[in-house]
Amino acid sequence: MTIRRLRISCPHCGVRAVEEFVHGEIPTIPEGIVEPEARDLDRAFMHTNAEGVVVERWFHAFGCRRWLTLARDTRTNDIPDNRG
Amino acid sequence: MHAPERLHCTRIVATPTALDTAAWPGGAVVLRVAADEALVAAPVELDVVSDPHAIVEPETAFCGVWVEVEEALAFLERECDWELPTERPAFAQGAVAGLPVKLWFAADGDDRVLFVVPAPFVVDFVERWS
């Protein structure tokens, strides 16, 4: 077990603890799903739920109240280019 | 520390360039809360920024209190886990005592720090000082 704190680097405010941010997803629907109803179903409920690096949005609720985009590895919670 | 009092601010949303070059009222504290947004602790005229699409609105959702820098830093040492700015004057914002707090470190010679707290959190903020 590792005890550690995930930190995110906000381009405006600087490096802050993850608790200052709200997580937001960038939904993806596979191109192979073409039929409109199937796309609607996928958009509403399905998730890629990637085990690896995902590009996602985070909202800096405690600071500038702006969204930022970053890549995070869901297997480790590492943020590859995290300046924190 | 005294209890923070209601601040009569102006919130300006405009292009970053327009905010960079704005002619703010003399002596007003200008908090650059985002690249395209400033919170000015004073009434501001509509034409203060050159951006024709700027939003300039009175903002009374915040309370503020000036604290002597020594007392402020002692509090921040305990209640803030991120790196504070060393230059003066300086603005910083983030979690302080678990609350979303904005800090204004006044220019050299004026050894005070302005704590700006959303009004609903003032009770909690005051509690953390005790």
Next chain:
Amino acid sequence: MNEAVERLVDLRWPSQVKSAYDVVIIGGGGHGLATAYYLATRHGITNVAVIEKGYIGSGNSGRNTTIIRANYGIPEAVRFYQHSLEMYGRLEQETGRDVMHATKGLLWIAHSEAGVRQERARAEINTAFGSKTEYVDPKTIQDICPQLDMTGQGVWPIYGASYHPSGASARHDRVVWAYAEGAMRLGVHVHQRTAVTGFLRDGDRVVGVETTAGSIAAGVVVSAVGGHVTTLASMVGLRLPIRTHQLQAFVTNRYAQAFGPIVASSGLGVYASQPAKGEMLIGAEIDRAPAYAYDAGHSFLRSCAFRSIALLPFLRDLRVLRQWTGVCDMSADYSPIMGFTGVPNLLVTTGWGTWGFKAIPAGGEQMAELIATGRTPALIAPFALDRFANDRTMADRGSAGTH
């Protein structure tokens, strides 16, 4: 396994991996092993393999907080979990193993008028569908749990609660071992340290699995995988309404007094109980950003400790002994997903999120019946995967995302 465990269970490990089984179950946790157990004991189907990438019970079965309750929020769920709760009550008799089952009673506390309405509604719906739950006033709450601070440190006052007298707990690894032992005794193969790396296909149909121990043909493949189920499903192009979230919990050092019930608060997002060893076991809500990591966070400890002390001030004097993380397969409607997948010969039992432990007996029993008969039993029909396409989601507030 150590000697003490060997005395508790007689696990007959297979000497080799066969090239074909009637049923291959992916995932050697509670659900996978219970499915194998009931296939063997109820249906005489013993040519079964359970494929486990770690050791049995090393996933969420070993990382939960062992709460057994049936006080859910929708009729279909109350019926299902009540059945599971009753099966847990008979599990020691059925398996001949002591799984340390203990009925404790569960208080679900309301801190507001809205919370009171929710707990009254919970009591009504539980009672109507066969799971005893009653609304109790502060006086009764104090009788049940004298350690509660009824003022909630002046911030979260306790207005009332629903009381679920049959709320219970059991020892998680003993449940896993009891099912594994019973299944293996009847000839089920359990292969540990064997990971599934792909599926064998014949056209649309799944006809087996690729594993780190070679290819295995199968009449039916069942995924009983926890947090990693979407990764597995993606190998056959199957999309699932599942996101994987971390859920953390911790135990303190021993509390010298007996703490009888299980206490939960949706408002505070915490719940507490006392396992047999006397520690206090505290759990909270899932972390919001999806992740598969097992890292444990200091921020969780701080906020969870803060909130649980508001309810139970004596916790202030205890110390954190151990903290851990599970990776939960959270479904889009906070209800499980059991049954057919649309991919021929591939079944799933998933979406067990933060509520899987209590469902192990019924989940296993019902999945075994589905496999043996080829028909979905009525008890789990509402939880089929196609409910999402058919506008029949099972949104359950009673699920809570905590325990």
